[in-house]
Amino acid sequence: MNLDAFIKKQPNFSIPTTYFKVTSKFSTIISFYNYFKEIFPDLETPVTLNVFIFNSGGLQVAHKQFRLVTGESTQISLRELCAEMEGMVCCVAVPEFNLEDFARDKIVLRTKVSTGFYVTWFDDSNHVDIMHEWNTVSAGVQPFQTSFLNYSFLGGVIRPGVILMNTTHTSNREGFAEPLMQLYTMKNGKQLVLQSKSIDPIPPMGTRVIDIYSLFGEARHFLEQYGTLGLSVSSANLPLPLTIESHESGDFHIHHG
Amino acid sequence: MLPNKFWNEWEPRVSFPTFKGVENLISFTPDLSLNRKTTREFALPLYYLWKKQKSLKSVIKNFQWLIVSPKLRFRGALLSRDGTLLSPINFEGEYGPGDIFTANVSTLMRELNLPDEDGQFLLIASRGRNDWINSAPGNTTVRYVGKEFISGYRTGFFARPLNSSQKNHYGFTGINPQVMVTDTLESAILLINHSSNPAYTLSVNPKVRLYRNTKEFIEADFGEIPPLGIRERSVLSLFPNAREFLAKAHGLGTTVTKVKGATLASFHITRSLNGDSFGIEHSRPTHSYVVHYTRMKGYNKKAK
Numbered sequence: 001m002n003l004d005a006f007i008k009k010q011p012n013f014s015i016p017t018t019y020f021k022v023t024s025k026f027s028t029i030i031s032f033y034n035y036f037k038e039i040f041p042d043l044e045t046p047v048t049l050n051v052f053i054f055n056s057g058g059l060q061v062a063h064k065q066f067r068l069v070t071g072e073s074t075q076i077s078l079r080e081l082c083a084e085m086e087g088m089v090c091c092v093a094v095p096e097f098n099l100e101d102f103a104r105d106k107i108v109l110r111t112k113v114s115t116g117f118y119v120t121w122f123d124d125s126n127h128v129d130i131m132h133e134w135n136t137v138s139a140g141v142q143p144f145q146t147s148f149l150n151y152s153f154l155g156g157v158i159r160p161g162v163i164l165m166n167t168t169h170t171s172n173r174e175g176f177a178e179p180l181m182q183l184y185t186m187k188n189g190k191q192l193v194l195q196s197k198s199i200d201p202i203p204p205m206g207t208r209v210i211d212i213y214s215l216f217g218e219a220r221h222f223l224e225q226y227g228t229l230g231l232s233v234s235s236a237n238l239p240l241p242l243t244i245e246s247h248e249s250g251d252f253h254i255h256h257g
Numbered sequence: 258m259l260p261n262k263f264w265n266e267w268e269p270r271v272s273f274p275t276f277k278g279v280e281n282l283i284s285f286t287p288d289l290s291l292n293r294k295t296t297r298e299f300a301l302p303l304y305y306l307w308k309k310q311k312s313l314k315s316v317i318k319n320f321q322w323l324i325v326s327p328k329l330r331f332r333g334a335l336l337s338r339d340g341t342l343l344s345p346i347n348f349e350g351e352y353g354p355g356d357i358f359t360a361n362v363s364t365l366m367r368e369l370n371l372p373d374e375d376g377q378f379l380l381i382a383s384r385g386r387n388d389w390i391n392s393a394p395g396n397t398t399v400r401y402v403g404k405e406f407i408s409g410y411r412t413g414f415f416a417r418p419l420n421s422s423q424k425n426h427y428g429f430t431g432i433n434p435q436v437m438v439t440d441t442l443e444s445a446i447l448l449i450n451h452s453s454n455p456a457y458t459l460s461v462n463p464k465v466r467l468y469r470n471t472k473e474f475i476e477a478d479f480g481e482i483p484p485l486g487i488r489e490r491s492v493l494s495l496f497p498n499a500r501e502f503l504a505k506a507h508g509l510g511t512t513v514t515k516v517k518g519a520t521l522a523s524f525h526i527t528r529s530l531n532g533d534s535f536g537i538e539h540s541r542p543t544h545s546y547v548v549h550y551t552r553m554k555g556y557n558k559k560a561k
Contacts, residue, residue, distance in 0.1 A: 033434035035547075036547070038544060039548060073434040075434070107547075108553050109547065109549060110548070113546065118538070120527060121536075126530070126534060127534040128529055129534075130525060130536035132540075148286040148354075150286050150357045150359070152284065154402050158402065191356065228357055245407050249405040249533065251408075253407040253408055255410055257411065
């Protein structure tokens, strides 16, 4: 099933996402606990966990379903679901029971039910990081917004980066993200823009990993000079990005903004 | 326990664990929602006043923020892991949307001649947004930088009642489905016994179950967490036989941590056994992705 058909079939479920990467040396694992057991402790609450994988160009490359019985957990290695690539993974748990019936007179359901899950990234040198799920997929064009991130020099051992994920799912040309990124610092209590760059458009459901030192030629020099730099990212169809920072030892740190 | 008026009820705050032997850095950039002036922003304080979720004093503050749009100021405190106040901290400067606040907590500790030990840093903002649930205009960053690694996480700060006489908690359940005990990686649980009341006095004693499938689990006491304290326990320190227990499940498992009568902040940690890397993340309130708690009758029931 493609995500478009899923959204039409299950309009009352939000679809959270996160960044993934699978190479011969890098792994991504998705972890999910069927928490409906905690909400309806006396009832059987099996779910089907739907995992959709999109490559960095926004093309859906996989959809797998996993049945989880009441209270079951799973840790899914994305290596088993797709070839070597990076991009966006979406997970959504759909109850195999009638959620509205179970909820009646007991709880007030959210208009859109979402899925909490976690991600573990690790490489073959034992570097590891973890995060919870992040931005949800939007079936319509998302409004223009500006997000702010910041980086510190930290003795020059950290290389800063950003992961831009266009979570708009539409075939419409208006679904592209066209980010403007500005590197800035604080001077006398005011923001001073140091460099600006336009980024090549990111297609719907596409992911772009950007090395700040490669994008902004003088970024390392600025970071050393000012100690801390801000990064603003402005675009439609681009919710709050993730940062990716690499330690010179080989360790990495990925987190939502 | 902290002094009674250590923060005002309308000042959002967040506690971060700090770790010995690393640089602990905090930063925050307010987003554009700080000064948003929509009808909703004006209506929310009145709604919360009507629902008795905010005091008149807080609501007056909220309207001052809407009219004047003051910039954010920060102060904080260094605390030990058992919640003892080591030193209050005042920061210079005011911060509007896009401005960058940074603090090197490790440098502050060195300047105060405090020993390099695991601790915590409490960050208090002078104001937030008017939304009682989502009061943070952006996420605060903590970075942990060692000789061989970088880690950290981001989260918002909050002003809503927690573990106080204003809020009755049935209990806490923290679920970590990403537990790993392998030849190279080991998971841990870190819990914060937080409160919106600086004079909070309740210690908690959670129980942890380690599951390898839906039916088979082993159980352990997490150990006492004092009021405003933080405690970390690795899976192997909680369950010395975890490696053997999880062998059937390829070293993968789930922990379910429970305590009655209080709520906790819960974190997952995964460390490489050679000490070269670790990841940390707060738990997600997955129930609230399904249940609209604030619309449920008795949500804000006061403690008896």
